[in-house]
Amino acid sequence: MSLAELICPAGTPAALRTAVDAGADAVYCGFQDATNARNFPGLNFTPEELAASVAYAHDKGAKVLLALNTYPPAGKVDLWRQAADTGARLGVDAFIVADMGVADYIARTHPGIRLHLSVQAAASSPEAIRYYCENFGVRRVVLPRILTIPEIRQIRREIPCEIETFIFGNHGLMVEGRCSLTNYLTGQSTNMDGVCSPASDVAYARHEDGSMSSQLAGFTIDCFGPAEKAGYPTICKGRYTAPHRPEGYYAFEEPVSLNLSRLLPELIEAGVHAFKIEGRQRSKSYVRGVVTAFRRAVDDIRAGRPANMADLVALTEGQKQTQGAFETKKWR
Amino acid sequence: MSLSAHSAPHATRPGTAVVSRLACTLVQPLLSRVVRRIADRHPSLFARLGPHQTTDFLIDPVELPFALHLRPDPQALVFRAVPRDAAPRGGAVIRGRFMLLLELIDSEEDGDAAFFSRDLEVSGDTEAVVRLRNALDDIDGSIAEETAAMFGPPGRAILARLRRAYDAHPKESTAR
Numbered sequence: 492m493s494l495a496e497l498i499c500p501a502g503t504p505a506a507l508r509t510a511v512d513a514g515a516d517a518v519y520c521g522f523q524d525a526t527n528a529r530n531f532p533g534l535n536f537t538p539e540e541l542a543a544s545v546a547y548a549h550d551k552g553a554k555v556l557l558a559l560n561t562y563p564p565a566g567k568v569d570l571w572r573q574a575a576d577t578g579a580r581l582g583v584d585a586f587i588v589a590d591m592g593v594a595d596y597i598a599r600t601h602p603g604i605r606l607h608l609s610v611q612a613a614a615s616s617p618e619a620i621r622y623y624c625e626n627f628g629v630r631r632v633v634l635p636r637i638l639t640i641p642e643i644r645q646i647r648r649e650i651p652c653e654i655e656t657f658i659f660g661n662h663g664l665m666v667e668g669r670c671s672l673t674n675y676l677t678g679q680s681t682n683m684d685g686v687c688s689p690a691s692d693v694a695y696a697r698h699e700d701g702s703m704s705s706q707l708a709g710f711t712i713d714c715f716g717p718a719e720k721a722g723y724p725t726i727c728k729g730r731y732t733a734p735h736r737p738e739g740y741y742a743f744e745e746p747v748s749l750n751l752s753r754l755l756p757e758l759i760e761a762g763v764h765a766f767k768i769e770g771r772q773r774s775k776s777y778v779r780g781v782v783t784a785f786r787r788a789v790d791d792i793r794a795g796r797p798a799n800m801a802d803l804v805a806l807t808e809g810q811k812q813t814q815g816a817f818e819t820k821k822w823r
Numbered sequence: 824m825s826l827s828a829h830s831a832p833h834a835t836r837p838g839t840a841v842v843s844r845l846a847c848t849l850v851q852p853l854l855s856r857v858v859r860r861i862a863d864r865h866p867s868l869f870a871r872l873g874p875h876q877t878t879d880f881l882i883d884p885v886e887l888p889f890a891l892h893l894r895p896d897p898q899a900l901v902f903r904a905v906p907r908d909a910a911p912r913g914g915a916v917i918r919g920r921f922m923l924l925l926e927l928i929d930s931e932e933d934g935d936a937a938f939f940s941r942d943l944e945v946s947g948d949t950e951a952v953v954r955l956r957n958a959l960d961d962i963d964g965s966i967a968e969e970t971a972a973m974f975g976p977p978g979r980a981i982l983a984r985l986r987r988a989y990d991a992h993p994k995e996s997t998a999r
Contacts (some may be wrong), residue, residue, distance in 0.1 A: 502873065502957065503931075503960065504961060505961045505963050506960065506961075532873065533871040533873065533953060533954035533955075533957030533958050534957050535955070539860060555948075689950075690950040690952075690953040691949070691950040694949060695945055696946060697944055697946060703941070715941070717943075718941075720939055720940060721940075721941055729927065746939075768982050773933060773935055774930050774933045774956070775930040775960055776932055776933040776935040777935070777936070780842075805937045806933055807939070808939055810939055812955070
């Protein structure tokens with residue numbers, strides 16, 4: 492049986508402490524800059540905060556994984572290298588990387604620290620994953636959310652590293668690390684600046700009939716009816732009209748969150764080593780609720796009991812949840 | 824980013840203007856004391872606010888007869904009750920039931936979830952709202968309980984009663 496480590500999000504030091512106290516085996520976080528894919532206003536850690544957080548986590552037996560999972564623009568690698576050096580100095584347990592240049596720098600400069608391959612690398616075949624393992628010493632891959640459990644089981648047999656899968660949270664299926672939709676509208680890059688739908692470009696308007704529209708960079712991307720649940724203002728989950736669909740439809744994806752609570756035993760059996768909870772941009776309340784629920788479920792499974800899983804639908808985007816491709820490729 | 828016409832505060836009902844102004848006058852000394860205390864105890868939250876320390880936030884608890892105007896500038900802190908028809912325009916607007924807003928400040932509720940369920944409305948400067956949310960979320964402990972404790976046993980009793988009422992009816996309509 493795999494260890495089924497619980498990898499939990501933290502956008503602030505208080506959220507990190509909340510995750511550790513709720514039972515996280517490891518917490519992932521990032522600095523207050525473009526080196527990570529949640530470079531949101533007011534979020535993330537200063538080096539001083541990370542130092543104190545690493546001490547707190549280690550004191551309680553939890554690990555800290557530093558996300559350096561964006562892509563440096565060509566020739567501008569200093570920020571990523573400095574972040575890696577700082578993380579190493581502060582004692583993080585692993586780096587989560589996507590870019591080969593960043594991976595290569597860390598492998599050469601800090602060979603004693605584990606490298607995890609971010610979902611942003613979009614490595615979904617044994618050949619791709621083995622390349623990162625062989626060339627940079629990657630010890631774990633975070634798989635894109637496009638694979639079925641039988642496919643994960645097969646990949647596990649063909650790769651020399653651990654597998655981490657998302658089990659809860661945002662369900663973005665664009666080719667991860669390759670999505671340029673935000674860049675197209677705002678000029679800021681999800682992959683290089685770490686900002687998907689930057690808040691400075693987002694606007695909401697409530698209308699007289701109680702409906703609410705969301706806009707990104709002046710483009711309306713959805714309008715929710717008075718009684719309709721809302722989603723994030725991301726282009727990939729926007730609702731659009733088209734000549735063949737004048738009523739408006741979700742052209743790419745729907746506002747819905749991943750929840751694999753019912754598939755945990757199958758994922759463990761397939762050889763998944765670690766379960767990742769998405770949501771560094773979410774509150775301590777979310778972290779506390781989701782981590783506590785999955786801690787209990789994983790402990791139940793480890794003890795041979797049926798998992799006693801809390802209902803988390805109130806925390807999901809659009810208050811809808813899916814098992815996505817993990818259940819079937821026909822999920823949409 | 825300016826507020827659209829649709830995101831302006833809800834119109835004040837006829838006849839409530841006098842009540843609103845009276846309520847503002849009564850609560851203002853408490854608000855000044857509360858915000859000064861919070862700023863003194865949690866100075867780190869100003870760093871996360873960054874450039875939005877001088878942004879005007881209108882916090883609108885829909886069932887109260889007034890809204891709250893916050894400008895979290897550590898050099899000139901503003902937290903005042905304002906009649907809705909005299910609220911500042913521009914900046915950021917956060918609207919919901921009073922206890923929901925209080926639970927969000929304390930991170931007892933998740934802001935994104937409240938937004939998804941439409942119990943929380945945001946308009947105006949979205950980045951300012953995100954920064955304020957993240958700054959408050961990094962505070963350990965309960966601002967509501969700290970505030971209640973300032974007023975001794977009566978304060979704590981009132982908070983406990985409000986929480987019981989909220990827990991009993993968390994989804995009560997925010998419509999006025």
